[in-house]
Amino acid sequence: MTPVDIGKSSDFPKGKFRVLAVGGIEIGVVRTSRGFFAVRNICPHEGAPVCRGRLSGTMLPSAPGQLRYGLGGIVLRCPWHGWEFRLDNGQAVFGTARGRVRTYKIELIGGRVQLHLKPALGAVSTPPLPESRR
Amino acid sequence: MQTVDATLEREASLVRDAKEYSIVDCDVHPLATDGLNSVYPYMSRAWRRRFSEKGATVQSPLNVRFSHPTGAIRPDATTPSGRTGGSEPEFMREDLLERFGIAYAILSGLEPARFAVGLAGPDESTSLCSAFNDYFIEEWLSVDKRFRYVICVSPQDPEKAAQEVRRHANTRGVVGVYLPPMNILMGNRHHYPIYKAAQRAGLPIFFHVTGAEIIYQGAPVASGGWPESYAERRMAFYQVGEANLASLVFTGVFERFPELKFVFAESGFTWAVPHSWRMDATWQMFRAETPWVKRPPSEYIRERVGFTTQPLEGPIGDSAGLNKIIEMLGEETLLFATDYPHFDQDNPDWILRGLSAETKAKIFSRNAHRFFRLD
Numbered sequence: 001m002t003p004v005d006i007g008k009s010s011d012f013p014k015g016k017f018r019v020l021a022v023g024g025i026e027i028g029v030v031r032t033s034r035g036f037f038a039v040r041n042i043c044p045h046e047g048a049p050v051c052r053g054r055l056s057g058t059m060l061p062s063a064p065g066q067l068r069y070g071l072g073g074i075v076l077r078c079p080w081h082g083w084e085f086r087l088d089n090g091q092a093v094f095g096t097a098r099g100r101v102r103t104y105k106i107e108l109i110g111g112r113v114q115l116h117l118k119p120a121l122g123a124v125s126t127p128p129l130p131e132s133r134r
Numbered sequence: 135m136q137t138v139d140a141t142l143e144r145e146a147s148l149v150r151d152a153k154e155y156s157i158v159d160c161d162v163h164p165l166a167t168d169g170l171n172s173v174y175p176y177m178s179r180a181w182r183r184r185f186s187e188k189g190a191t192v193q194s195p196l197n198v199r200f201s202h203p204t205g206a207i208r209p210d211a212t213t214p215s216g217r218t219g220g221s222e223p224e225f226m227r228e229d230l231l232e233r234f235g236i237a238y239a240i241l242s243g244l245e246p247a248r249f250a251v252g253l254a255g256p257d258e259s260t261s262l263c264s265a266f267n268d269y270f271i272e273e274w275l276s277v278d279k280r281f282r283y284v285i286c287v288s289p290q291d292p293e294k295a296a297q298e299v300r301r302h303a304n305t306r307g308v309v310g311v312y313l314p315p316m317n318i319l320m321g322n323r324h325h326y327p328i329y330k331a332a333q334r335a336g337l338p339i340f341f342h343v344t345g346a347e348i349i350y351q352g353a354p355v356a357s358g359g360w361p362e363s364y365a366e367r368r369m370a371f372y373q374v375g376e377a378n379l380a381s382l383v384f385t386g387v388f389e390r391f392p393e394l395k396f397v398f399a400e401s402g403f404t405w406a407v408p409h410s411w412r413m414d415a416t417w418q419m420f421r422a423e424t425p426w427v428k429r430p431p432s433e434y435i436r437e438r439v440g441f442t443t444q445p446l447e448g449p450i451g452d453s454a455g456l457n458k459i460i461e462m463l464g465e466e467t468l469l470f471a472t473d474y475p476h477f478d479q480d481n482p483d484w485i486l487r488g489l490s491a492e493t494k495a496k497i498f499s500r501n502a503h504r505f506f507r508l509d
Contacts, residue, residue, distance in 0.1 A: 045484075046479075046480060046481040046484040046485065047481050047483060047484045048210070048479075048481065049210055052209065052210035053209070053210075054204075054209070077204065079208050079209045079210040079477075080208060080210075080477060080478070080479055080481075081477060081478050082203075082204055082477060098450075098451065
């Protein structure tokens with residue numbers, strides 16, 4: 001399917017979702033230090049506008065009494081029940097839910113942001129992410 | 135594009151499905167738009183001075199131990215003017231009533247409720263509850279005819295609380311009496327003046343935790359010991375509902391006040407199934423100890439108690455299992471609620487999908503009319 005040109009790279013402020021109506025559906029696009037990501041603006045849990053949630057990292061599974069923070073900048077927390085999803089693959093973190101937010105492939109071509117509507121598992125413009133950053 | 139179209143069609147059908155019902159949202163929380171400044175015009179100058187000189191605020195300080203890890207109010211419910219979600223009636227109309235097709239929204243104020251159970255003294259809380267009641271009735275119910283309100287009363291002074299019930303017995307838009315849970319169980323005779331007034335007014339008693347539980351003196355404590363985190367404390371909220379329901383049954387409140395109904399809001403309902411089994415079994419064995427309990431406890435509950443659906447819980451991925459629980463509890467006892475604007479709001483377009491149209495009509499709408507005078 002032909003990708004949709006959704007603007008210049010500089011049209012997207014870092015760390016802030018822009019929600020676009022594309023093909024009749026809402027897709028949130030965000031530029032982070034790890035690249036561009038695009039997700040459907042619907043939480044699989046109860047349909048909340050997930051892109052209005054906070055983008056950050058989260059606490060990684062750890063031993064009792066210890067805290068480890070990681071996945072900085074690629075965890076999207078739904079503004080309703082606080083379910084957390086990875087931006088790079090849409091999956092709920094650490095097996096907390098079966099559902100996932102739908103992600104779309106983004107390509108940068110000549111400074112233009114190209115959105116591929118067919119659901120994709122990851123954003124190709126980003127390098128693989130480490131599970132943990134201590 | 136076929137995938138996208140099919141998805142859109144499916145979602146549109148879900149939306150149409152929920153909006154077919156005249157939805158009654160039985161648990162909605164307004165906040166005073168400008169905190170106590172909004173409420174001060176509804177109390178005497180002396181009381182206003184009392185609170186302002188104390189530096190009183192609607193913010194109930196929570197210790198780090200139990201504060202919500204990420205904020206209890208939905209960030210996407212923030213109003214266009216930047217106020218906290220739930221603090222502007224005009225935006226609530228748009229963001230709740232219009233967006234989800236709500237026919238009636240029953241408002242309950244948690245700010246006066248926390249004062250009522252422990253954050254203010256008996257006289258202070260009585261004054262604050264009255265002022266909050268007048269404020270919400272005057273400034274919120276007038277904004278949209280779909281808003282209804284449960285007046286909040288202070289259980290610290292049950293006689294004054296009964297007076298407040300009588301004062302609003304015929305106030306347009308008032309549909310119930312919010313009795314915030316304190317550290318005296320609801321079956322205790324301490325509360326009977328309130329029940330007498332509510333029964334006479336034809337108003338149900340509305341039960342809802344206030345957020346003061348397990349933190350403030352005067353509020354309910356946790357059974358077994360002191361929790362360590364918000365998560366643990368959230369689990370303990372159900373204990374408050376369980377203890378109060380058993381108290382109402384075995385003290386004979388349902389017999390003493392044969393017309394009075396109770397709505398347990400945001401208290402869960404799945405627990406009420408095994409809880410009823412245990413109460414029935416206990417009654418079979420020990421009926422003679424409380425001979426005023428004349429019928430199996432589960433019968434009183436089915437007839438006189440409503441449970442709001444939010445936060446909807448059940449076996450994950452097993453809607454048939456949830457439906458079975460609803461059937462066992464009695465579908466006539468369930469009342470739909472969103473809990474707007476809180477973080478764990480339920481979406482009427484997404485929940486209860488596996489139920490029959492008849493059952494959904496009861497839960498989304500019809501049952502609420504059995505408890506609240508809405509029209």
